[in-house]
Amino acid sequence: MNRLDDDDDRPLSPEEMLRLIEEQQATTVRRLGGDPLLTHTPWGITWLAGFGALYLNYAYDLLSRSTALAVLFALMVLSMATTFFAQRTVSxxxxxEAADRGMMYGLSWMFGFACVVAICVRLSPLLPSEETGLLWSVTSMAIVSALYAAGGALWRVRTMFFLGAWLAALNVAGAIAGPTVHALLISVGAGGVFTAVGVVQWMRRRGGA
Amino acid sequence: MTGPRELDPVIHAQARLRVVATLNTLGEANQITFPGLRELLGMTAGNLSVHLGKLEEAGYVEIVKTHRGRTPTTYVALTRQGRRAFEDYTATIRELLDLG
Known part of the structure; x- marks a missing residue:
């Protein structure tokens, strides 16, 4: 212990001290912000593969609808578990205040999805099969995009805010274009970008740690 | 170290500066567990305890021993005095850099 104390007494220049402060602050923000590989990337892969499977069903009938939905739902459950684990480790x-904010933010997702389920269950019987799929996808993605952007605003993380905004733009375009295009946009546009952002942030974090 | 203002000797040690910088980043009204802080800093428990003791003595950190369920948990937070000391310290460092 004393040996380490002696190490700490080694005089640093003001530049080195300032760099030390900045590095420590950046490390704290990165670590407490959650591991990007456990937050953005699992959802990116889920949408890439899940909506990719739906697209193959809508566009080419290569997969049955039930298989595509099974892929999507199974990956969603896995992503939810991963995100929950990552957030729980931090919280x-x-x-x-920070923990309270995180808990309330987490509950906001539940409130949003409760509304999605309620309205979709009510309206689904009234719609043709493909439009039902679109209804579920667009309303779910509306909650995800709004809460992602809100999370970015809450923690002042620009990447998270812009990911939310990007998702909203794709969702609006897909809602107008129809179920096939929507599935393709969410798969490639959202899934691909979220996966890439998670991996890039993780690599930067490893490089900077 | 010479300069226009004396650098706070309590913070002017690499390990304690890192502790204070980390706690300051958490923001006001937030506390972190001892193991969480240790992990963020990559220090040994013994080493961190020594530095926290010095910071507590100076009134810069508050150490709260409590229970979470049945598990004893120690939380660490920066006091208002500690936050002010850190802000003064960084301001002095910047002054020194400007003069240099």
Whole structure:
């Protein structure tokens, strides 16, 4: 312990001290912001593969609808579990305003999806099969995009805000164009971008750690 | 170290500066568990305890021992005095850089 104390007494220049402060602040923000590989990337892969499967069903009938939905739902459950695990690891270490904010933000997702399920269950019997799929997809993605952007605003993380905005833009375009295009846009545009952003952030984090 | 203002000797040690910078980043009204802080800093428990002791003595950190369920948990937070000391410290460093 004393040996380490002696190491700490090694005089640093003001530049080195300032760099030390900045590096430590950046490390703290990165670590407590959650591992991007456990937050953005699982959802990116889920949408890439899940909506990709739906697109193959809508456009080419290569997969049955039930198989495509099974792929999507199974990956969604896996992503939810991963995100929950990642957030829990962080929130178990901090208490106070930040933890309260995280808990309320987490609950907001549940409230949003409860509304999605309620309206979709009510309207689905009235719509043709493909439009039912579009209804579920667009309303779900509306919640995801709004809460992603809101999360970016809450924690002042620009990437998260812009990912939410990007998702909203794709969702609007897909809603207008129809179920096939919507599935393609969410698969490639959202899934691909979220996966890439997660991996790039993770690589930067490893490089900067 | 010479300069226009004396640098706070409590913070002017790499390890304690990193501790204070980390706690300051958490923001006001937030506390972190001892193991969480240790992990963020990559220090040994013994080493961190020593530095926290010095910071607590100076009134810069608050150490709260409590229970989460049945598990004893120690939380660490920066006090208002500690936050002010860190802000003064960084301001002095910037002054020194400007003069240099």
């Amino acid at each position: 178990s270490q901090v208490r106070g």
